[in-house]
Amino acid sequence: MEDAPLEFTTRHRILPKDASVLSSLNPDSLALVLSSPPYPMISMWDETFSLQDGRIRELLSGNQGWKAFRAMHDVLDRVWAIMAPLVMPGGIVCINVGDALRTVDGTFMLYPNAERIVTAFSNLGFSVLPRIIWRKSTNAPNKFMGSGMLPAGAYVTLEHEHILIFRKGGKRVFTGDQKALRRRSAYFWEERNRWFSDLWDLAGERQLLKGRAARERSGAYPFELAYRLICMYSVQGDLVADPFLGTGTTALAAAAAGRSSIGTEIDPVLAESAATSLREQCSPGKIAHSINRRRMKEHLGFVEEYRTRKGELKHRNTCYDLPVITAQETDLILPEIAGLEETGGEDDSLSLRHRPWRDRELQPPFAGA
Incomplete structure (x- = not known):
């Protein structure tokens, strides 16, 4: 098997543009598209959609909810159509979206x-894979509406969002030094068991933005x-794209995971916030x-617990000289950011x-772990 350099750049x-600019990318160049787009029929994004299609404002003011819903998704459909040919064979698309509750x-x-x-995405020829339900922690005392x-007039509350997962064609094929990169990009056995569950309990994060208008247009x-999905569905050095970048969480997670990224954000305030966060x-x-x-601390804790309950682990990671459950974890390497250069433009x-x-x-604990 061919090898790949231990040091690499991303x-x-x-x-600061709309997603149409991404059409200039080479076809089949994206390993992963990961995005949380504006949610149709959520009021804080009405203006965002209306700026893309003036009919939407008229439909909303005319109380035509379903027509506005369809028109908003027509806006999103144009972006999905741009992204589809850019995804490589076997590449993955992950879309985080919530359903909307609204009185019209x-x-x-x-x-x-x-x-x-x-x-x-089905109409674009993608295979639909099992989705993840993101259950958002809440401290709200009221668990009902109505x-x-x-x-019989009450309604259940929506306390979850969907992480929709699609694949372009069959499973991705790795050749040459891609095989080594894939092995280095492995996750720990216990992480696999937690990440590949169809229910995630994660708290939303407060976005630190400049200006009230931008804050109102940003979701948690x-x-x-983002970090989990990037580790699950791409390998180190891959290119990850987000056509609705917002405050740049996808780009930041890609950088931390050793992947390249490209993102578009039509709101200049959000784009500036994303760039600032990435640099900092x-x-x-x-x-x-x-x-x-x-x-690593979580893995060392897992090793200690496993030894207490079941005995020694059968395999050993070569980079960190510590026990792991499977042979697929033996080449795992966690990428560190060793240097940064701003190219400007x-x-x-x-x-x-x-x-x-x-x-x-x-x-020190690794050798004796």
Whole structure:
């Protein structure tokens, strides 16, 4: 099997434009598309959709809910059609979206955003894979809507969103040094068991944005959600795209995981916030180091617990000289950001240098772990 260099670079581009600019990318160049688009029929995104299609404002003001719903998804469909030819054979698309609850013309109802997007990608020829339900933690004391304690006019609350997963064609084929990169990109056995569940309990993250208008247009998209999906569905060095970048969580997670990224964001305030966050968090010793350290500490805790319950683990990781459950984990390497270079230009791009992660505080236990 051919080898690949332990040190590598990734590039990260943020384009303050709409997603149509991505059509200039080479076909089959994206390993993963990961995005949380504006949710149709959620009021905070009405203006965003209306700016793309003036009919939407008229439909909403005319209380034509279903027609507005369809028109909003027509806007999203144009983006999905742009992305489809850019995804490589076997590449994955992950879309985080919530359904909408809204009263239009006195009638309260649900608008099924998730199912509409499934239909869109099915029509584009993608295979629909099992989805993940993201259950958003809430401290709200009220678990009902409507008439409270009296039947039958109350409604259940929506406390989850959907992570829709699609694949282009059959399974991705790895050749040459891609096989080595795939093995280095492995996750721990216990992470696999947690990540590949169809129910995730993750708290939403507060977005730190400049200006009230931008804050109102940004959704809570957790770093952990993006980071998991990038580790699950791409390998180190791959290109990940987000056509609705928002505050840049996808780009930041890609950088921490050792993947390249490209994202578009039509709102200049959000695009600037994304670029600033990327520059600040991608310095050596920051986001990548902290998440790698957390993953390793969790694995060492798992090793200790496993030994107590079941005995010694059968395999050993060669980079970190510590026990692992399976042979597929023996070449696992956590990528560390070792250097940053701003290339400037309109796309606010960064070039990052990656190398195998190390931690002096955690290093001594490895040999005897």
